[in-house]
Amino acid sequence: MTVCIQTQDFDAGAEISALRLARSDIGAVTSFIGQMRDMNDGSVVSTMTLEHYPGMTEKALQDIESQAKARWDIFDTLIIHRIGTLKPTDQIVLVVVTSAHRGEAFAACEFIMDYLKTSAPFWKKEATPQGERWVEAKVSDDEAQARWKV
């Protein structure tokens, strides 16, 4: 249950290794990396700047991890989310989940991403040839979160 908000890049391989070697009863390790695309909504994007709400961000991500832990039989979770200015192929977010079995690890990892997308206070601003623009929230993200409701 770790949450990091940082400007610097992260070493996904090292983070995954640390989590997976923490216990010898782990059978499944799922991970997700979100990275910056060079195109969005039909426009070339040269850089992206991530703003967040310090204080609330950490709370929101810890709450998402707690919900995942309460819901699935998992051992540990890690969320790293970057802020500041990024360029295409830069890593934005890493989520890692360890469990005895793969079904729980997959579900918890996807759940964390779906909740992060709709309830963690981050906002993206893109630089395009037509100027800067704020990324609009997607209806599909609300729908992805809604799937997890009981």
Next chain:
Amino acid sequence: MTVCIQTQDFDAGAEISALRLARSDIGAVTSFIGQMRDMNDGSVVSTMTLEHYPGMTEKALQDIESQAKARWDIFDTLIIHRIGTLKPTDQIVLVVVTSAHRGEAFAACEFIMDYLKTSAPFWKKEATPQGERWVEAKVSDDEAQARWKV
């Protein structure tokens, strides 16, 4: 679309990096690592030996990747599966999927694992204090695969 069957260990971080940096339109990278647990069915397990069917294994895994590619809008897939003798916390299998969006990447990665579990010709033999024993296939694996049927 890569399949590797090998006795040596793999560097999951390096493999994930290679796939995710291959294109600048990738937004989502999902990965799964299966690793050896020190307990199974209530018994301590000291080592595990993986047997496979050379020739068919490669075909079966390539077929699973093709099915995933036909079914979801994904860019690339990687499957590495080890054979030979492993000890607890050793990595057994790595699956990596890249896509523009996370929903497709998560689904394809889990689909590949579920199909691998029921249709790739690998068999595990465990060494326990009570002697050697073949791991029995699980009904839950058949059920996991059956979910993906149309």
Next chain:
Amino acid sequence: MKLLYFASLREGLGVESEEVKLPATSVKGLMATLAARGGVWQEQFDGCKQIRAAVNQVLVADGAPIQADDEVAFFPPVTGG
């Protein structure tokens, strides 16, 4: 009461944060009070734009109560990840 504004809403208002003396109310009530300031405030809080609210750093619905010493943040739907 401490008020915070983020992202496009912060840019639209030209204000990042402010301290205000207001009685206990609800999210909806506070938004009406802010819209009544007119100009860019009315434009942002007239109900046409999707605005999310957090009270003491927890996402809440429009009907949620607000106490006089709460930290209240307004922002557009989030787009992280």
Next chain:
Amino acid sequence: MKLLYFASLREGLGVESEEVKLPATSVKGLMATLAARGGVWQEQFDGCKQIRAAVNQVLVADGAPIQADDEVAFFPPVTGG
């Protein structure tokens, strides 16, 4: 026809592979022929144990046809991953 046996089935039979001269048949037909050898063969192929078959390295159902020059493999349900 080339026959291959894997994992617990290979150990139970004490045979890894063999070349046999048999006419075209089906998976079910071939299993009956092997069971008719008696002893460990009957024990393994009597229908009580779950056995999977692959013809020319593709998983098939019990009714699948087998040609005289096919590679046929028998094995217990797989347990990789």
